[in-house]
Amino acid sequence: MEKTFYQQVIYLIKKIPKGKIATYGLIARLAGSPRAARQVSYILHSSSGKEKLPWFRVVNSQGKISLRSGAGLETQKKLLEDEGIEFREDGSIDLKLFLWKNINIE
DNA sequence: AACCTGACTTCGG
C-alpha cells in the first residue's frame, strides 16, 4: 500500500525530534517527491492546525523561516528558540547543528 | 478538465 504524498509528509514531520529542524526540500525528498518542496509548505499551511504538527520545525533550505513578519514568523522563531535552537544575527539557523538528519522511515 | 497559486529550490547573470 502506498501512502499519499500528504500522508508521508505528515508522518515525517511528526517524527522530527525536538530541538531539530528540517527543510521543505528534505521532507519532500523523504516523502518521495524531491521537487515537491512547495507542496510541503502548502500541506503544513493547510494542516498544521488539525494535524497538530510541529510545523515550526520546518524552514527553507537556507535555514531561515519563510514566513513574513506578522504571518507567523515571530511565533515560529519563539517556538524554536524555546526548544534550544539558536538564530544567527540575520535570523537564520545553523543547519549543520540543528538540521534533522536522523532519518528513519519505517 | 484547465488554470492559478504557493510557508520552495536551483541555476544564471
Place this chain on the structure above:
DNA sequence: TCCGAAGCCAGGT
C-alpha cells in the same frame, strides 16, 4: 555574493 527568473508538484477554484 546578491538578485531575478524558471522549474516543479499537488491542491484549490
